[in-house]
Amino acid sequence: MVGDVAVGGHAPISVQSMTVTRTADVEGTLQQVYELAMAGADIVRCTCNEVEAAEGLARIVPRSPVPIVADIHHQYRMALAALEAGVHCLRLNPGNIRKPEHIRTVAAEARDRLVPIRIGVNGGSLHPDLYRKHGDRVTPEAMVESALTEIGYFAEVGFDLVKISVKASSVPLMIDAYRQLAEATDHPLHLGVTEAGPPPAGLIKSTAGIATLLAEGIGDTIRYSLTADPVAEARAGRQLLESMGLRERRNVDLIACPSCGRAEIDVVAVAEEAMAAFADREIPLQVAVMGCVVNGPGEARDADLGIAAGRGRGHLFVGGRNAAVVAEDEMVDALVEWAELIHAEGPEAALSRVDTEKAEREASRDRERLLTEQGDDVDDASSRIESIRRRTS
Ligand code: SF4
Numbered sequence: 001m002v003g004d005v006a007v008g009g010h011a012p013i014s015v016q017s018m019t020v021t022r023t024a025d026v027e028g029t030l031q032q033v034y035e036l037a038m039a040g041a042d043i044v045r046c047t048c049n050e051v052e053a054a055e056g057l058a059r060i061v062p063r064s065p066v067p068i069v070a071d072i073h074h075q076y077r078m079a080l081a082a083l084e085a086g087v088h089c090l091r092l093n094p095g096n097i098r099k100p101e102h103i104r105t106v107a108a109e110a111r112d113r114l115v116p117i118r119i120g121v122n123g124g125s126l127h128p129d130l131y132r133k134h135g136d137r138v139t140p141e142a143m144v145e146s147a148l149t150e151i152g153y154f155a156e157v158g159f160d161l162v163k164i165s166v167k168a169s170s171v172p173l174m175i176d177a178y179r180q181l182a183e184a185t186d187h188p189l190h191l192g193v194t195e196a197g198p199p200p201a202g203l204i205k206s207t208a209g210i211a212t213l214l215a216e217g218i219g220d221t222i223r224y225s226l227t228a229d230p231v232a233e234a235r236a237g238r239q240l241l242e243s244m245g246l247r248e249r250r251n252v253d254l255i256a257c258p259s260c261g262r263a264e265i266d267v268v269a270v271a272e273e274a275m276a277a278f279a280d281r282e283i284p285l286q287v288a289v290m291g292c293v294v295n296g297p298g299e300a301r302d303a304d305l306g307i308a309a310g311r312g313r314g315h316l317f318v319g320g321r322n323a324a325v326v327a328e329d330e331m332v333d334a335l336v337e338w339a340e341l342i343h344a345e346g347p348e349a350a351l352s353r354v355d356t357e358k359a360e361r362e363a364s365r366d367r368e369r370l371l372t373e374q375g376d377d378v379d380d381a382s383s384r385i386e387s388i389r390r391r392t393s
Contacts, residue, residue: 003067003088005042007163008188008220013246014042015237016223017230024052026059037065038280039231040238045069054081061086076102083109091118094150095125107159116161118190121146123168140177144184162187167194171209178213188220198227203236249284256289263291264309273332283343293366305338307331310366319347322359
């Protein structure tokens with residue numbers, strides 16, 4: 001347990017993120033903790049790098065909406081101070097706190113307080129002895145050995161409330177390290193690609209590493225380490241778990257067609273506008289933005305709600321059924337309004353308020369007109385191919 005969040009076993013995979021404020025700035029840090037929790041973080045880590053940070057944690061922990069982990073790097077005394085502040089978990093980097101007696105002291109104090117510790121091995125700050133032993137390279141074996149050595153120190157004082165991470169900025173390296181670690185121990189694992197960088201590359205690297213392992217059944221809690229607003233980290237973590245079916249949907253899952261020659265609107269702009277309008281609203285529906293009424297409603301028939309453009313209008317559909325026609329510049333407002341209605345009252349109740357037959361007639365009319373104007377093959381590929389064949393035969 002990290003506070004009231006279970007980690008490991010059959011517990012849901014949890015999302016973590018980290019504040020970027022000075023922890024001594026209690027109000028600023030708390031505000032960010034709340035933003036991260038809103039965006040999907042189940043657990044938030046704060047640095048505890050100075051006495052003022054530990055004092056800040058003593059004020060932050062009781063007011064936080066989620067459990068707080070104190071991040072400890074070089075000073076074991078900061079770990080003791082964080083425990084005194086009442087944090088729900090510590091993160092220790094074995095490459096930075098190296099004296100066995102210091103490690104044992106922290107573990108014994110955590111044991112007495114029933115506070116778990118994450119052993120956070122980091123490829124970039126591996127213990128120098130291990131680095132040398134493994135050929136002056138960071139290897140999966142060296143990272144796993146670092147974690148197991150730390151567990152050994154903990155065991156000497158009878159402490160085993162442990163979760164482990166073996167992060168690296170190289171995706172193949174971290175995948176190998178976690179696979180080996182999962183073979184070597186049953187402790188819960190915290191997954192992440194460290195220093196993944198700014199989005200989109202950072203998102204892609206993190207997703208590649210974390211999702212690969214989760215799909216193999218490895219991992220109990222995750223963090224995206226992005227060079228970005230940490231809210232983006234929390235949101236990405238939550239979205240990954242929802243998209244893999246590992247957590248229930250909490251926010252809108254916005255799908256949109258990729259657009260093509262048939263598109264009657266700027267699909268990218270409308271989809272972005274819709275993303276911003278839904279943001280972190282807790283509406284667990286799949287919502288579709290489709291560029292044309294010719295194919296849109298059919299292609300997105302499994303969405304809870306969607307809108308497809310046709311001749312200056314938006315055709316709103318619910319569960320594949322046409323529901324209403326709205327002006328093109330009101331499409332996003334209508335989506336938000338209908339999403340709230342469906343979420344509150346259910347799709348049938350929402351549909352009972354409108355004339356679905358009329359909406360279907362209007363959609364058919366626009367579909368027919370577009371087909372008449374554009375033809376069956378909007379990109380005119382068939383006639384081009386015929387012409388190529390004529391010229392080359
Ligand atoms: S929904 Fe329409 S605009 Fe979007 S990709 Fe399909 S055919 Fe093209």
